[in-house]
Amino acid sequence: MLLDWVTVRVNLEHCTPEVRHAAAQLGDRICRYCPKTGDIVYETQAWDSIRSDSHQVSIRCTGDLWIQGSPARLMGDGCAVFGSGASHALDVLGCVRRMIAFVTDYLGAGSLPPAEKWLVTRVDVTGNLMLGSQAEVVQALSILRNCEGGRYRVSQQAGDTVYWSHRSKHRSGKAYAKGPHLAYTMKKPDYTGRQYSPLEIANAMKLLRLELSLKREFFARNDWRTLTPQQLESEWRSYFERMIGGAEMANETELKDRILAAAPTEGQGKAAYGCWAMIQSQGWEKARECFSKPTWYRHLKILRSAGLGDADISAGKVVALRSKIIEAQMVDDWSQLAA
Structure with missing residues (x-):
């Protein structure tokens, strides 16, 4: 498992004047105004993307300084499939510190406030399940697409990607085939991330990617500084394992x-x-x-x-391929995937 996304913010009152000045220069401005009077209704700052050969995060400055992006791309060789370092260890504090350090270097205006001063508003906890083939991944997605009820609401679909409760301010889920997504992303002309080999992409075609987003309301009730890797993994398992179920039914x-x-x-x-x-x-x-x-x-x-599972209850039957999803191996590195 890995932490695939973190959004964090700090009030500018905790920043030095030099940092506040540098942050104020970030990004384009988005302005809403009345065309009759010319009065500005509001003005806000757009997200400013920071890119290098292998990294990408975004920052903006409102009343707070915001940072968001994939911590996995800031660590090790930038592998966003399995992560490394704090991302792979489900260490939220370690991820926040790395992202702060990256933005500190970019701004060049001195130190940013320590991680403990920042507020986390989103963390994506991600697991990769290895199925037998790409065809089984597609079939599994068709099962999950029909899973509704209780905490699940299929709210949006884009291609083979399935979203649950994407407007929720507490938690939402996402499932997609990692291999095709990886191949598509690498073909983009502005892609700056890790270069995955043809063999890695071929192996990733067997991956069913399940992402749980813990959002603002979750962190309003849970202090992010005290969250352990075990708690984050438990949140992920609670969300998806209830969906899939826990036993194979013969008849x-x-x-x-x-x-x-x-x-x-x-x-x-x-x-x-x-x-x-x-x-x-x-x-x-x-x-x-x-x-x-x-x-x-x-x-x-x-x-x-x-x-x-909730997928069975939604469908009114024990769904096809259910046993293969239950028995799918959770993989955490490329060597397991190639085995």
């Missing part, structure tokens, strides 16, 4: 037995299985209307405890 009889065994009482088990049968026959939305809110969520809890 409907086995599934019924699992549901009955997962329930606190025989009566609740039979009721939950009846709910599952209704989802199968009438669909998720219509079935939900037939139960009170507490009863519906009690049934869902039992179904999930039996091993069904």
